[in-house]
Amino acid sequence: MSGRWVEVAQGVYARRYVELDQTLGLVVGDTHCLVIDTGTDEVHGASMAAAVRFVTPLPWSVVITHAHFDHFFGTAAFLPTSVIAHERCRTAILADGERQRRAWSARYRSDGKAEQAERLASAKLVAPMEVITSSVLMDLGGRTVTLVHPGPAHTDHDVFVHVPDADVVFAGDLVEQGAPPSAGPDAHVSDWPAALDRILALNPAVVVPGHGDPVDAAFVRRQRDELARTR
């Protein structure tokens, strides 16, 4: 599964994929690195892991931004390591992961994507073992990042990653470029603009969405206003 790196700041990378127009993330410190989301299945996860190893040999931790299948079914490729998420993300992966696997495998099959369906069907489901409730600092060596739950929005357990020394935020699916934000049955649309205000309050130079190309704060502000209008 091929992807391409976009270096959005020094040691801060977005990994772009054609499938689902998805974007995974990497923040590299002096002693550790942090991988943001793990992809649609173990093959995807393994290709991300190999791409990370092309950038850095440092030990990694993994953060899962939320419990939608394309963000966590690649986690097994990164083990053993600590896998961090909001506590309700862990609950949702355990409660709903197998249903998502069945639904998306069926969808891939009916779209004629048999190989992709098989990969998802055989991926190991890994529940995050380290949970956060509001926010937590992570020291990567010479660089500290913050994992923040901004309240209910795209789901009730989204986590974004702030890299303050680089003015970068990895937003997960709180922000989407190239398509409107995806508001499924588990979204909290009326609360979503306030979650984006939490990101905007950090004055980010670059915001990396869960799908699409990196954007600026003005893009996020427009998306916030659109969500506020449609709620």
Ligand SMILES: [Zn+2]
């Ligand atoms: Zn999502």
